[in-house]
Amino acid sequence: MLMLSLGFSDLIILHRESHGVLYMNHARGIPFDPIEINELREKVVSGSLKLPPKEGQIAHHPFKQHFLFSLVGKYTITLLLLRDPPPSITRDVLQNFGVRFESRWTQEVQEIYTTLLGDLEVFHKDTPTRPNLDKLVSEIFHLELVEPFQLGPAGNGAVLSGVQKKVWNMAEEMARENPRFYLRDLYYGCAECFSPSQNRSAIAKAIYDLTVQNFFLSTSANLPR
Numbered sequence: 001m002l003m004l005s006l007g008f009s010d011l012i013i014l015h016r017e018s019h020g021v022l023y024m025n026h027a028r029g030i031p032f033d034p035i036e037i038n039e040l041r042e043k044v045v046s047g048s049l050k051l052p053p054k055e056g057q058i059a060h061h062p063f064k065q066h067f068l069f070s071l072v073g074k075y076t077i078t079l080l081l082l083r084d085p086p087p088s089i090t091r092d093v094l095q096n097f098g099v100r101f102e103s104r105w106t107q108e109v110q111e112i113y114t115t116l117l118g119d120l121e122v123f124h125k126d127t128p129t130r131p132n133l134d135k136l137v138s139e140i141f142h143l144e145l146v147e148p149f150q151l152g153p154a155g156n157g158a159v160l161s162g163v164q165k166k167v168w169n170m171a172e173e174m175a176r177e178n179p180r181f182y183l184r185d186l187y188y189g190c191a192e193c194f195s196p197s198q199n200r201s202a203i204a205k206a207i208y209d210l211t212v213q214n215f216f217l218s219t220s221a222n223l224p225r
Helices: 002-007 034-046 090-104 106-111 133-141 162-177 183-193 200-212
Strands: 008-015 021-026 058-063 066-072 076-082 149-151 216-218
Touching: 002 008, 002 183, 002 200, 008 034, 008 133, 021 133, 034 076, 058 090, 066 090, 076 090, 090 106, 090 133, 149 162, 162 183, 162 200, 183 200, 200 216
Parallel strands: none
Antiparallel strands: 008 021, 008 076, 058 066, 066 076, 149 216
16 A cells, blocks of 8 residues: 555546546645646547546556556546556555545535536535545545655664664654655665665565554644645
């Protein structure tokens, strides 16, 4: 899951009938290119992006430097942009998201351009029985791992070894330059500096394990969206 989270760039949901943008979530810490997003939407509108032929199916497309997946639902088209090669779980995660989104917001999607007068805030509001769409996206794609992190107290005096020790040392170096850092920068820094024989999945696992053990703590609660 860490690899999917670190590679996350954009999630875009289009209204299937009108192709209007219903929702978009962009990863913090990487440049946002609205022209690129508009170009992607235009490819859907023109039909040059070959979407899956049947509801519930997922297609994988080349798109510039990204890895693009499309999911066709009953009422929506969901586009997932990744900056890195997709892990094996990508299709399952996207499928899970599509099912949960359309089941929870069926009425809103159907009425967005009629009764709701195009008010997209409906997807960003909590209700007594349902958290908002931003929270669902964060939950399914583990976007807390995309937020800035800092060194946690668990590292004080801890005895680490192997890949975890190497990762921790790299994190300490990064934190000396800036106390807030991104796990993706830590991952790529480790991948570049460690020996070529070092398995990248082992680096990702070490980062994830250290995060779970509070060696790295998210700072997102103190930062504006």
